[in-house]
Amino acid sequence: MRRVLLLALIALAAAPAALPARAAQVTQLIAEKAAADTGGAMPPAGRYDVTLTPGDVAEATLVSAFVIDRSTGQFAANVVTGAGETWRVTGLATLTVPVPVPVRRILPDELLTKADFTMVALPYRQLGSFAVTSLDRLQGMQVRRVLAxxxxxxxxxxxxxxxxxxxxxVSLEYRKGNMQLSAPGRAITSAEADQEVRVINLVSNRTVTGIARAAGIVEVSK
Structure with a gap:
């Protein structure tokens, strides 16, 4: 008998204490549930913006059932309040991502800086696969088409x-070991940094191919 009582006391001490459930905004609970259901398909920095049908309960402790139409974002859920009541709620859960958008109209050939953009949350399904979602990918880039x-x-x-x-x-830079020579040239193609460019050597009047290293500098290996 004494051993049974001792075991019961040990089990009681090891059992976690029951904590009262804390109420949270239903919109937050639904956003977390939608994100969990999206799983690995959730885009980086993505989040769900939730709008409830007017008149639905605003706070609850958990979501006991949940279903969402991924194509529209419309959902229905059962939520349990702190009083133990189950409420049916409906609304719209929109998956959004922060996207850099220009703060002004930007013309071709301009070089982009971070000051040219602001971050705006936009619906993910409306962006398409070609939209740039990282501000770092735009820093220092050159505009090809007008940006609205x-x-x-x-x-x-x-x-x-x-x-x-x-x-x-341009200046043609020839390097071989410790020897370095230069000659004037004129580009007959355009190039980005570290791309090949064709140039006329104005001394020999021959066309050579080199690597564009910086503005006005072309490195030639032969």
Missing amino acids: AGRPVMVQSVTPPIVIGKGDK
């Missing part, structure tokens, strides 16, 4: 900056 204020930037609308333009005067 307040609209997402498409990947095909920007390009790494051109450091050598067609017709530019």
Whole structure:
């Protein structure tokens, strides 16, 4: 008998104490449930913005049942309040992601800086696969097509900056071991940094191919 009592006391001490459930906003609970159901398909920095049908209960302790139409974001759920009551709630859960959008109209050939953009939460399903969602991917890029204020930037609308333009005067840098020579040239193609560019050597009048290293500098290996 004494041993049974001792075991019961040990089991009671090891059992976790029951904690009262804390109420939370239903919109928060639904957002967490929708994100959990999305799982690995959840985009980085994505979140659900939830709007409840007017008149639905605002606070609850848990979601006991949940179903959502992924194509529209419409959902229905059962939530349990702190008093133990189960309420049916409905509404709209929209998956959004923060997207950089221009703060002004930006013309072709301009170089982009972070100051040109602001971050706006937009519905993920409306963006398409070509929208740029990272501000870091736009920093220092050159505009190819006009960027409209307040609209997402498409990947095909920007390009790494051109450091050598067609017709530019350049310095051809020849390196071989410790020897370095230079000669004037004129570019007959354009190139981004570290891309191949064709240049006329103005001394020999021959066309050579080199690597655009910086504005006005072309490295030639032969």
